[in-house]
Amino acid sequence: METLFGKTLQELVVIVKEAGLPSFTSKQIADWLYKHHISEIDEMTNISKKGRDYLKSKFVIGLANPVNVQASIDGTKKYLFKSGDHRFIEAAYIPDDDRATLCVSSQVGCKMGCLFCMTGKQGFQGQLTVNEILNQIRSLPEFHQLTNVVYMGMGEPFDNLESVLKSTEILSSDWGYGWSPKRITVSTIGIIPAMREFLNKSSCHLAVSMHSPFEDERRKLMPIENVYHISDVLSLLKEYDWTGQRRVSFEYILFKGVNDTPKHINELARILNGFKCRVNLIRFHSIPNSPLEPSDEETIQFFKTRLNSKGVLTTIRASRGQDIYAACGLLSTKELVKRQEED
Amino acid sequence: MSNKPLFEVRILRHERINEQVRLLWLPKLSSFKAGQMVSISIAPDSSQRLYSICSGEKDSDIAILYDIKRDGFLTPKLDELLAGNSLWVSAPFGSFTDFVKGSWFLASGTGIAPFYSLFRTNPEFVGKLVHGGRDESSFYFMNELTETLGENYIRCSSRGIVKDTFHGRVTEWLQGAQLADAATKYYLCGSAEMVVDTRDVLISRGVDYDKIISEIYF
Ligand SMILES: Cc1cc2nc3c(=O)[nH]c(=O)nc-3n(C[C@H](O)[C@H](O)[C@H](O)COP(=O)(O)OP(=O)(O)OC[C@H]3O[C@@H](n4cnc5c(N)ncnc54)[C@H](O)[C@@H]3O)c2cc1C
Ligand code: SF4
Numbered sequence: 001m002e003t004l005f006g007k008t009l010q011e012l013v014v015i016v017k018e019a020g021l022p023s024f025t026s027k028q029i030a031d032w033l034y035k036h037h038i039s040e041i042d043e044m045t046n047i048s049k050k051g052r053d054y055l056k057s058k059f060v061i062g063l064a065n066p067v068n069v070q071a072s073i074d075g076t077k078k079y080l081f082k083s084g085d086h087r088f089i090e091a092a093y094i095p096d097d098d099r100a101t102l103c104v105s106s107q108v109g110c111k112m113g114c115l116f117c118m119t120g121k122q123g124f125q126g127q128l129t130v131n132e133i134l135n136q137i138r139s140l141p142e143f144h145q146l147t148n149v150v151y152m153g154m155g156e157p158f159d160n161l162e163s164v165l166k167s168t169e170i171l172s173s174d175w176g177y178g179w180s181p182k183r184i185t186v187s188t189i190g191i192i193p194a195m196r197e198f199l200n201k202s203s204c205h206l207a208v209s210m211h212s213p214f215e216d217e218r219r220k221l222m223p224i225e226n227v228y229h230i231s232d233v234l235s236l237l238k239e240y241d242w243t244g245q246r247r248v249s250f251e252y253i254l255f256k257g258v259n260d261t262p263k264h265i266n267e268l269a270r271i272l273n274g275f276k277c278r279v280n281l282i283r284f285h286s287i288p289n290s291p292l293e294p295s296d297e298e299t300i301q302f303f304k305t306r307l308n309s310k311g312v313l314t315t316i317r318a319s320r321g322q323d324i325y326a327a328c329g330l331l332s333t334k335e336l337v338k339r340q341e342e343d
Numbered sequence: 344m345s346n347k348p349l350f351e352v353r354i355l356r357h358e359r360i361n362e363q364v365r366l367l368w369l370p371k372l373s374s375f376k377a378g379q380m381v382s383i384s385i386a387p388d389s390s391q392r393l394y395s396i397c398s399g400e401k402d403s404d405i406a407i408l409y410d411i412k413r414d415g416f417l418t419p420k421l422d423e424l425l426a427g428n429s430l431w432v433s434a435p436f437g438s439f440t441d442f443v444k445g446s447w448f449l450a451s452g453t454g455i456a457p458f459y460s461l462f463r464t465n466p467e468f469v470g471k472l473v474h475g476g477r478d479e480s481s482f483y484f485m486n487e488l489t490e491t492l493g494e495n496y497i498r499c500s501s502r503g504i505v506k507d508t509f510h511g512r513v514t515e516w517l518q519g520a521q522l523a524d525a526a527t528k529y530y531l532c533g534s535a536e537m538v539v540d541t542r543d544v545l546i547s548r549g550v551d552y553d554k555i556i557s558e559i560y561f
Contacts (some may be wrong), residue, residue: 111535111561113542115552121543123536124561159561193346193391215438223538223557226439227380227393289543291552 003062005033006131008166009175019054030175039063062131065139076321083108087125091136094320101148104136106164107155114222118287119154127160133167152187158194168204182245189224190233210250212259213267242276249278254295269310279314347382347433354428361480363411371405375435377460382433385420392417397456399463408456439558444469446528451475454533459484466491475499475513517544531557
């Protein structure tokens with residue numbers, strides 16, 4: 001049956017009209033779904049019995065608890081949710097002083113095939129619906145502690161743009177969760193057309209996975225470079241105003257001897273010169289059979305210091321949950337294999 | 344997914360290759376390099392999709408080889424179009440180009456397109472082409488490629504036994520193949536699954552990742 005949770009106000013208006021209910025009912029349903037956090041249609045007590053019966057004949061609310069969780073000694077938790085019968089997605093809960101961030105998935109698997117990514121190795125198994133994206137947030141036991149959401153889990157959010165945009169709309173609308181869009185960051189490897197649409201339609205922050213400023217090197221790490229060049233991604237970003245509250249950052253995983261040299265520092269400084277952004281350096285957590293290795297700590301610190309001294313705001317992302325398969329895609333791959341073996 | 348500036352053209356020819364695959368011929372708007380793609384739409388403001396060019400650089404027209412996804416948005420509509428109908432197409436773009444002589448070219452399904460373009464442009468080009476498909480009907484340009492490449496054209500059929508064809512996937516063929524020297528480049532093209540699995544096999548067999556260049560039909 002279709003799920004109500006995950007419907008935008010516009011979609012609820014259509015449902016209410018079809019049900020022959022008063023038009024204000026759509027706003028009431030949105031309140032029940034996104035402000036009162038109900039799990040049964042019968043809890044919508046200000047909607048007539050007839051109206052609820054109609055809704056129950058066509059819809060369920062559609063919340064689903066995680067099927068598994070792994071907790072790290074540092075407080076990070078990795079939740080596993082089901083998508084369909086045999087597919088799994090991951091959401092990572094990362095508490096940190098006064099912040100609590102949830103990293104959500106947007107697809108089951110991924111089509112982009114980045115060399116360093118475990119999710120990429122799963123191949124593509126399906127798109128997540130708006131319901132499945134938001135359920136990772138709503139059905140999280142720590143839901144009420146959340147301060148931020150990042151779309152950096154499994155999948156390329158801009159390869160599932162429609163659902164991602166609807167989910168951020170529900171999160172940030174007054175009729176939805178009413179979050180500030182500044183609490184939401186969507187990450188992409190740089191699918192330019194979808195990125196443009198996102199920038200025009202949403203005010204959420206953007207994170208772009210760069211990993212190398214050099215085209216020939218980047219395309220060996222990320223096949224997308226053959227289609228959409230990082231230089232064109234940058235040109236597009238520079239068309240937008242980043243001087244306000246909205247932020248753009250560049251994710252940069254450091255691979256030993258590959259993209260961690262002074263040549264890379266100089267090129268990054270050159271292409272980002274004068275552009276208001278941040279570079280987030282990320283330590284690589286090796287995945288099985290990967291030809292890539294993590295850079296050593298000294299190199300990472302040097303990279304950060306030099307980029308900062310060249311005027312590029314650079315931070316190092318804290319590694320979290322390393323003891324619980326922190327690399328995205330590992331847990332769900334393990335579960336997928338286990339279930340396949342059981343069948 | 345793409346939103347490049349588009350130009351209206353009239354379809355020149357529309358050929359049925361097999362049950363699921365078509366070759367669509369369009370006027371050539373500008374020159375291109377083998378391996379490049381175009382973005383295509385059925386209307387100027389409709390959703391665009393990307394297609395590798397599947398004709399030679401010197402051919403007077405360009406072709407795309409497409410697989411009909413029955414529940415997809417564009418390809419079922421493309422399938423209904425006839426010669427003379429309008430279509431909106433971008434200028435060629437992309438940098439899965441400048442293939443190095445002596446390389447290996449590994450493709451599945453319509454992922455053969457950029458490599459067919461290469462060998463059609465330059466039949467003298469030295470390289471090994473490995474094409475994976477389901478059955479005999481999947482080896483779209485078999486006669487021409489056999490003539491051009493001889494023993495360097497290898498077909499892998501995942502279903503059914505086909506004459507002079509390896510029975511199994513490209514990855515299975517690769518497992519048993521004698522790989523070239525360490526300097527050889529490997530160009531991969533096709534679905535994410537095929538590209539990722541093939542890349543994994545190559546790396547597990549000692550090929551440096553730096554020698555592997557991929558185009559994924561996402
Ligand atoms: C660089 C590049 C080059 C390409 N070159 C070629 C080429 O030469 N030949 C070729 O045939 N293709 C090529 N493609 C693929 C092509 O661009 C299209 O993706 C393909 O033709 C399908 O388009 P469509 O609109 O028919 O299907 P789409 O509507 O895009 O759907 C594609 C598939 O996804 C499924 N799908 C759609 N929506 C959902 C959903 N919400 N959840 C789960 N599944 C869903 C559909 O059922 C379908 O099977 C290329 C892609 C890229 C990126
Ligand atoms: S890094 Fe992101 S885009 Fe690349 S394969 Fe992994 S999930 Fe997909």
